[in-house]
Amino acid sequence: MSALQMWPDQETAEQGERLGYRTRSSTRLNNPTLCAQVRGRHYESLNWSLSGILLGGYNGVLCEGEQFDIDNIGLAGRRLWPVLINARVIRVGGQNGMELAAQFLTISAPAFDILEGIMLRRPNYWKAA
Numbered sequence: 001m002s003a004l005q006m007w008p009d010q011e012t013a014e015q016g017e018r019l020g021y022r023t024r025s026s027t028r029l030n031n032p033t034l035c036a037q038v039r040g041r042h043y044e045s046l047n048w049s050l051s052g053i054l055l056g057g058y059n060g061v062l063c064e065g066e067q068f069d070i071d072n073i074g075l076a077g078r079r080l081w082p083v084l085i086n087a088r089v090i091r092v093g094g095q096n097g098m099e100l101a102a103q104f105l106t107i108s109a110p111a112f113d114i115l116e117g118i119m120l121r122r123p124n125y126w127k128a129a
Helices: 010-019 110-118
Strands: 004-005 034-038 041-048 050-057 067-075 080-094 099-108
Touching: 004 067, 034 050, 050 080, 080 110, 099 110
Parallel strands: none
Antiparallel strands: 004 099, 034 041, 034 067, 041 050, 050 099, 067 080, 080 099
């Protein structure tokens, strides 16, 4: 399966900082709410974009800088699709202490299509089941 490299690996992090990767350029969406499966647990998004996600209700063990995989994604309360998204934890905590902000590092082409379809409100990604 092909994948789109959203951000190079850890060895190029310093170069990325010089180029301003910490400066958010993607538009964040609060609506619709996504549901993402991380390590077998489902979390709903507080906001998201094609380059990252902020998850609410997070009470896991991931720490800043750690990488993890998102296994399934879709609209909250609707169908979830299996995906391959590798992400890096940007911060944990937030206003209520239970938020996880993540930057997508590698995202499979089908996962990108799903996120883009949800963002553009394509009917086949808005089905209930």
